[in-house]
Structures are given as structure tokens and as C-alpha cells.
Amino acid sequence: MAGLEQTSDHLLDRRKLRSKVTFWRAAAVLFLIVAAGALTWRLTGGSSPSHLQPHIARISINGIIRSDRETLRLFDDVAKSHAAAVIVAIESPGGTTTGAEQLHQHIRKLSETKPVVAVVGGMAASGGYIAAMGADRIVAQGNSLVGSIGVLFQYPNVSRLLDTVGVKMEEVKSSPLKAAPNGYEPTSPEARAAIAALVADSYGWFKGLVSERRNITGEALDQVADGRVFTGRQALPLKLIDALGSEQDAVAWLEEEKHIRKNLPIRDWKRREPLNRLGLLGMTAEGAAFLGLDGPALSLRKLQSAQEQWFLDGLLSIWHAGEVN
Numbered sequence: 001m002a003g004l005e006q007t008s009d010h011l012l013d014r015r016k017l018r019s020k021v022t023f024w025r026a027a028a029v030l031f032l033i034v035a036a037g038a039l040t041w042r043l044t045g046g047s048s049p050s051h052l053q054p055h056i057a058r059i060s061i062n063g064i065i066r067s068d069r070e071t072l073r074l075f076d077d078v079a080k081s082h083a084a085a086v087i088v089a090i091e092s093p094g095g096t097t098t099g100a101e102q103l104h105q106h107i108r109k110l111s112e113t114k115p116v117v118a119v120v121g122g123m124a125a126s127g128g129y130i131a132a133m134g135a136d137r138i139v140a141q142g143n144s145l146v147g148s149i150g151v152l153f154q155y156p157n158v159s160r161l162l163d164t165v166g167v168k169m170e171e172v173k174s175s176p177l178k179a180a181p182n183g184y185e186p187t188s189p190e191a192r193a194a195i196a197a198l199v200a201d202s203y204g205w206f207k208g209l210v211s212e213r214r215n216i217t218g219e220a221l222d223q224v225a226d227g228r229v230f231t232g233r234q235a236l237p238l239k240l241i242d243a244l245g246s247e248q249d250a251v252a253w254l255e256e257e258k259h260i261r262k263n264l265p266i267r268d269w270k271r272r273e274p275l276n277r278l279g280l281l282g283m284t285a286e287g288a289a290f291l292g293l294d295g296p297a298l299s300l301r302k303l304q305s306a307q308e309q310w311f312l313d314g315l316l317s318i319w320h321a322g323e324v325n
Contacts, residue, residue: 055267056251056260057083057114064318065095065127067102070271075106078269079113084261085254086116087247088135094126094318097151097202103127104209107134115258117250120144120241125229126318129240130206133213138241139250140232146240149210150227151202152318153195159185214239 057078061071078086088107094100110116111134118124118135125148132138132146140146162168162184169184180191187195207225211217216224216239224230224238235241243249247266254260 053265054082054084054261055265056254057081057086058089058266058268059086060089060091060268060270061103061128061131062091065092065103065131066099067096068099068271072102072106074269074271075110079110081269083114083267083269084264085258086110086114087250087266088116088118088131089121089247090118090124090128090132091121092125092128092131093123094128094130094148097127097130097206100127100130103131104134107131111136115254115260117254119247119250120146120232123229126150130209133209137243137250137253139243139245139247139253140235140241141246142232142244144232145229146232146235147224147230148227148318149206149225151199151206153199155181155183157181157183157187159183210240216240 059074059078107116107118116135116137118132118138120132120138120140121144122141123145124132124138124140125145129146129148138146169182171179171182173179176188177191177194181187181195207221210225211221220238224240230238230240232241232244236244243253251260251266255262
């Protein structure tokens with residue numbers, strides 16, 4: 001009899017243990033589903049109910065700028081939203097000239113329906129500054145870097161290395177300037193002249209944009225358009241920015257000058273990021289940010305930005321330490 005009771009108790013304990021294990025397994029699976037859904041929502045820029053209420057929209061332009069339909073679509077979405085005004089937070093050394101031009105055009109279009117202020121973080125250089133000029137007003141910190149007005153066409157030339165190892169690239173092309181420069185042979189004077197003409201044309205467009213948007217002409221324009229960057233304090237008297245300050249100062253200007261209702265909440269609008277375009281570094285960075293690991297997430301994003309810069313092609317409006325362009 002005692003043996004039966006022990007067996008019964010043992011079976012009861014096993015059932016309880018199995019129930020607990022089942023419960024925690026189900027809880028773990030549910031947590032993973034919720035976490036995956038939240039992470040997917042974060043990555044794809046899911047709409048928030050708060051966006052349906054009056055607010056100030058914040059759109060962030062971070063890292064390397066390139067042609068990006070999802071970012072451009074974000075400006076179009078904000079234009080049709082309940083946002084009363086827009087802050088474009090810029091933290092970028094620039095990127096492709098075409099990508100920056102597209103950003104500028106969409107910011108200008110947005111400003112036709114809502115007041116827009118560009119707020120510079122650490123840097124809005126080259127293409128980042130092209131984007132900033134699309135706003136109605138540019139606010140920067142005293143130690144922010146702005147400017148770097150210029151255009152760059154950059155390519156490697158490994159012809160001497162190939163000569164050293166005894167390798168020669170053979171080619172048949174329709175004309176001497178086809179696919180020039182190719183990096184496998186010294187650049188011909190004709191190819192260099194053709195590239196210089198491209199750079200000069202885009203540089204003239206960039207300078208014209210600065211002249212038009214910032215009302216700078218003559219010697220003053222030449223002074224700011226020699227490729228250098230300026231601190232916010234230097235940029236203010238040069239008319240490259242409108243005020244020194246922070247996001248709070250930008251909001252104050254919107255309230256005082258554009259009559260935006262006081263104390264409106266600031267809501268972040270994020271681009272929809274297809275998961276297959278993030279890559280391993282991007283996915284890991286977003287996952288770290290979702291888990292609250294801000295330090296690792298920032299480091300991974302910087303590494304991703306550097307990786308993107310290595311593969312930029314075409315005409316560039318970009319600045320980095322050690323190089324004036």
C-alpha cells in the first residue's frame with residue numbers, strides 16, 4: 001500500500017513538473033514572438049498611434065547618405081501626416097552627391113506644407129550640408145562641423161602593383177574614354193579632363209545652391225566654398241547657419257516664429273527598413289538597440305557606416321578627417 005502511495009505521489013510530482021516545464025516553454029516562445037514582432041516593428045518603421053495626434057516630427061539623417069527610396073518616402077509620409085512641424089536631425093559627413101540632392105529636394109518639398117528646421121549634431125558636412133540647406137532654418141552646436149562645400153571623384157589605381165606582380169589587364173572597348181578611369185592603368189590626360197569636367201559641373205551646382213539658399217555671393221561665397229569645414233561658431237557669421245543652439249532652441253523658434261502650438265510632443269519618424277537590406281551589422285546593431293545595449297549598438301552602427309563608405313561610387317560630397325573635399 002505504501003508503495004502504491006509513493007508511486008502515486010511520484011506520478012503527481014512528475015505531472016506538476018511537466019506542467020511547469022510546459023508553462024515556461026510556452027512563456028519563452030511567447031516572449032520570443034513578442035520580441036521578434038517588436039524588433040520587426042522597429043526595423044520596418046511601423047506606424048505609431050502617437051503619429052495620428054498633433055506633434056513635431058523628428059526625422060534623423062545619420063551616417064553615409066546615398067540614394068534611398070525609403071528615406072525619401074518618409075518625408076512624403078510626414079508631409080501628409082498630422083505633424084505640425086518637422087525637425088531634421090542631421091549627423092552625417094555626406095555621401096553621394098545624387099543622394100544628397102534627392103534629400104534636399106524632398107526637404108524643400110516638405111517645407112512647402114510644414115515648417116522645417118535642420119538641427120546639426122556633430123556634423124553636417126558636404127552632402128549632409130546639402131540636406132540641411134533644404135530646411136527653413138539651420139541650427140547647430142558651437143562645436144558642430146558644417147560646410148565642406150565641394151565634390152570628389154575618387155578611385156583606386158593599382159597599376160603599379162599589377163606591374164610588380166606581373167599582371168596586366170587586357171580590354172577591348174569602343175572608345176578611349178569608355179570605362180575610364182579603370183584603376184588598372186595610369187589615367188590618361190583625356191580621362192582626367194573628362195572627370196574634372198564632371199566634378200566642376202557638380203561643384204558649380206553645389207556653390208549655386210549655397211548662394212541661393214544661404215544668400216551668399218562673391219568673395220564671401222568663395223571663402224566658404226573651398227572645401228573646408230567650419231565649427232558652428234565660425235559658420236554663424238559666415239551665414240552657413242542661422243543660429244547656435246540645440247533642438248530645444250529649434251522648437252522655441254518654431255513656436256515663436258511659425259506659431260506652432262507650445263509643448264507639442266516630438267515624435268520620431270523612422271524609415272521602413274527591409275530586413276534583407278540591413279545586413280549582418282545592421283541587424284545586430286538594431287537588435288542591440290532593441291535590447292537597450294546603446295553602447296554596442298552605436299559601435300556597430302559606426303562600423304556599418306565605415307563599411308558603407310568603402311563601397312561608395314560615383315560623384316561624392318563627403319568629408320572625413322584627414323581629407324578635404
